[in-house]
Amino acid sequence: MATRKILERGDEALGKVCRPVTQFDDRLHQLLDDMRETLAQANGYGLAAPQVGILRRVCLVTASDETVLELVNPEIVETEGEQTGYEGCLSVPGLYGAVTRPARVKVRAQDRNGKTFEAEDVEMSARCFCHEIEHLDGHLFTERVEGRLYTEEEIDAMREEQQESGRKKGRGRK
Numbered sequence: 001m002a003t004r005k006i007l008e009r010g011d012e013a014l015g016k017v018c019r020p021v022t023q024f025d026d027r028l029h030q031l032l033d034d035m036r037e038t039l040a041q042a043n044g045y046g047l048a049a050p051q052v053g054i055l056r057r058v059c060l061v062t063a064s065d066e067t068v069l070e071l072v073n074p075e076i077v078e079t080e081g082e083q084t085g086y087e088g089c090l091s092v093p094g095l096y097g098a099v100t101r102p103a104r105v106k107v108r109a110q111d112r113n114g115k116t117f118e119a120e121d122v123e124m125s126a127r128c129f130c131h132e133i134e135h136l137d138g139h140l141f142t143e144r145v146e147g148r149l150y151t152e153e154e155i156d157a158m159r160e161e162q163q164e165s166g167r168k169k170g171r172g173r174k
């Protein structure tokens with residue numbers, strides 16, 4: 001296993017529509033192993049093959065139970081509800097923006113051996129399914145951001161402010 005370089009916004013590979021995987025061979029397994037190591041080292045939640053310069057329909061998503069799902073040729077087959085929250089991307093380091101996504105997402109994909117399976121998840125993982133699959137069509141979350149992008153410091157400051165007003169409300173109720 002080896003880590004691969006994560007491409008950043010502005011790199012043309014991130015704007016391409018990726019091709020389906022047809023060969024479930026050692027090369028695919030090597031790619032998936034390397035992507036797992038790259039994701040773990042970057043401390044990320046999900047990673048799509050074009051982010052490491054490979055224009056194939058392959059991505060990783062961390063599920064709610066913290067296992068990392070390998071999705072080959074994934075498709076969203078069902079969604080329900082809505083959630084809005086701050087989202088980021090390893091290819092847009094240090095910047096976050098509010099994005100509305102479905103609350104629950106079900107995907108159908110193939111595993112590394114070509115076997116079809118379905119997976120369903122909520123919250124961050126539902127968000128991640130959408131985010132990673134969009135990478136495979138050449139799209140970044142920044143295209144969907146409501147308002148502007150915020151730095152990590154700004155996000156932290158907003159969270160503190162929310163907690164502070166939450167505490168005040170809490171005191172008010174007592």
Ligand code: NI
Nearest residue numbers: 088089090091
């Ligand atoms: Ni991303």
